Amino acid sequence: xxxxxxxxxRSDGTNGTLWYDGSLICHTIELPWKExxxxxSCIPEGRYxxxxxxxxxxxxxxILKSVPGRSWILIHPANDAxxxxxxxxxxxxxxTGIGKGIRSGEAMDRLLEVFEEAQEKQNHIYITIKEKSxxxxxxxxxxxxPKLFRKLRTVGLILAAAGGAILGAPITLPAGLxxxxxxxxxxxxxxxxxxxxxxxxxxxxxxLPEVKNKGDASPx
Numbered sequence: 724x725x726x727x728x729x730x731x732x733r734s735d736g737t738n739g740t741l742w743y744d745g746s747l748i749c750h751t752i753e754l755p756w757k758e759x760x761x762x763x764s765c766i767p768e769g770r771y772x773x774x775x776x777x778x779x780x781x782x783x784x785x786i787l788k789s790v791p792g793r794s795w796i797l798i799h800p801a802n803d804a805x806x807x808x809x810x811x812x813x814x815x816x817x818x819t820g821i822g823k824g825i826r827s828g829e830a831m832d833r834l835l836e837v838f839e840e841a842q843e844k845q846n847h848i849y850i851t852i853k854e855k856s857x858x859x860x861x862x863x864x865x866x867x868x869p870k871l872f873r874k875l876r877t878v879g880l881i882l883a884a885a886g887g888a889i890l891g892a893p894i895t896l897p898a899g900l901x902x903x904x905x906x907x908x909x910x911x912x913x914x915x916x917x918x919x920x921x922x923x924x925x926x927x928x929x930x931l932p933e934v935k936n937k938g939d940a941s942p943x
Contacts (some may be wrong), residue, residue, distance in 0.1 A: 724841065726773065726850040728812070730765075731868075732756055736804050737765050738820020741814060743837050749814045749830035752822045753806045759792050762809040766790050770851045773798075775838060783835055787812075787850065798834070802826035883908055 728751060730739040739751040757764035772788040785798040793810055801813035804822035814834050815824025824830075825927055843849050 724844070725770075726838075726841075726848070728850060728852045729855045730768070730852065731855045733821045736820075738818055738821060741834065741926060743841065748834055748837055749816060750818050750824055752801070752808075752813050752815055752818070752824050754771060754804050754808055754822065764810065765812075766793055766796055766810055766852070768852045768854065770849055773838075773848045773850045775835070775842075785834070785838065798831075800831045802827050882910070883912055901938070 724744045726748075727742045728739050730737050730753070732755070736755050737753040739753065741748045741751050753765040754763060755765065759767050767790070771790060772874065774788060775783060775786050777783045781797070781799050784800075787796045787798070790796045797811045799811060799813060801807035801811070802815065802824055804813065805847050807813070813824070813827055814830035815898055816826035816830045818824050838848065880906070887936070
């Protein structure tokens with residue numbers, strides 16, 4: 724079992740979600756990818772050893788070891804990647820924009836709690852960082868559909884049913900009406916299909932549980 728950071732790259736910053744053993748922990752924010760340039764780029768994708776450490780300035784936080792071309796890459800609280808990070812990773816409870824979030828301290832507490840639980844099961848803790856992959860059609864169908872598109876899907880089903888009823892009518896109807904019904908059925912089918920595979924872009928984060936008091940200093 725290991726931690727997994729799934730990134731979503733943008734030109735102005737990098738947002739992500741942090742997981743452990745299939746369970747979502749929090750969102751993350753980082754600098755944009757700029758060829759691993761120190762101080763201005765997020766770090767390369769890969770698998771890194773992760774350790775807990777403490778300093779007077781930051782309190783308890785995590786450090787990633789053996790990052791190619793970089794040093795002192797930490798996971799620590801921050802709410803704005805552009806102004807507070809130089810290559811490190813910041814956990815946040817909610818995303819407010821590209822490379823921006825809120826309640827980073829709460830997310831860090833949650834991450835440290837999960838990290839300590841992982842330490843009880845294994846000596847070495849690793850994190851795998853990779854890009855968010857595109858969902859295939861089956862994954863999209865299984866994902867929740869946004870409220871607006873649920874309504875559009877319903878409209879599409881109604882229109883498709885109406886068009887089908889006209890085309891299947893047992894009586895002779897005007898040619899113009901048959902043509903309109905055909906277009907209506909095709910358009911409704913497309914609307915329904917598009918609505919079905921439209922999903923929310925970001926994962927919803929459940930409320931963070933209360934952090935257990937284990938005597939650790941609170942990270943800043």
